Amino acid sequence: MKYQCIQKLNPRAFKRRFGVRRKTFKSMVKTIKSFQKINKHSNPGAKPIIDIEKQVLVTLEYWREYRTYFHIATSWGVSESTICRIVHRIESELMQSGMFRLPGKKALLQGLSQPEVVVMDVTETPIERPKRKQQEFYSGKKKRHTLKRQLIINQETGEIICTFFGKGRCHDFALFKASGINFHPETQGLYDSGYQGINQYHSNSYTPKKKPKKGNLSILEKDYNRVLAKERIGIEHINCRLKIFKIFGDRYRNRRRRYGLRCNLLASIYNYELSLPEAKFQTPTIT
Structure with missing residues (x-):
């Protein structure tokens, strides 16, 4: 229900809610999916509890609001440790993908x-x-x-x-x-x-x-x-x-x-x- 409400947000409300535009969010999701597809053998294990779109939203919400892992976990219906792993994994994969990198x-x-x-x-x-x-x-x-x-x-x-x-x-x-x-x-x-x-x-x-x-x-x-x-x-x-x-x-x-x-x-x-x-x-x- 939470994700369905987020999808109904207009562009300006989405930017206020997560700090980025919807186009940026879609690019981040596409980058994570491409990275995991290429490196699918490096991360074996059970299927994630929530899908990639929600994982990226969780990470954006953590950056934007900086609530504790516990509070975000209760909002999404998962454990505190799951939120911590999601945030760290999404951050690392976005950097390793090379899509989001400074000129240097x-x-x-x-x-x-x-x-x-x-x-x-x-x-x-x-x-x-x-x-x-x-x-x-x-x-x-x-x-x-x-x-x-x-x-x-x-x-x-x-x-x-x-x-x-x-x-x-x-x-x-x-x-x-x-x-x-x-x-x-x-x-x-x-x-x-x-x-x-x-x-x-x-x-x-x-x-x-x-x-x-x-x-x-x-x-x-x-x-x-x-x-x-x-x-x-x-x-x-x-x-x-x-x-x-x-x-x-x-x-x-x-x-x-x-x-x-x-x-x-x-x-x-x-x-x-x-x-x-x-x-x-x-x-x-x-x-």
């Missing part, structure tokens, strides 16, 4: 096809207090334990190019240096004030002007910072769109080793939806 940092150095302007930013996801090495995860900015996620996007298309992850104590600039990312010399980079000094690694970079000690910024410098902020606003919108999935918007309760896989997977799904005909990414225009 090599796309930043592909000659004529490299992006003209990239924007890089770091956002933080709160986590539960670790039992060990708590100081490594404590963020002085957020005043709590967090995991950091670095995104690099193509400013023109809004596509997420690559990601990198670190602990809450790691500074944004230190996280960039640890990622080992290199930009093409002709690519312009737009960054926030956390990347002061990046000109030593990429000369074609732009960061906000900092207010001097016991001084003030000039009118020209203030205008420059305002224009740069408008050009960078696109990546803030993307972070907001990813955080509609409560698994990133709320406190992350799962094991940290799977955090990167889920970030890359949801970023790839975002890119896929961006490629759909009705999807549009509008970059801010400076007048």
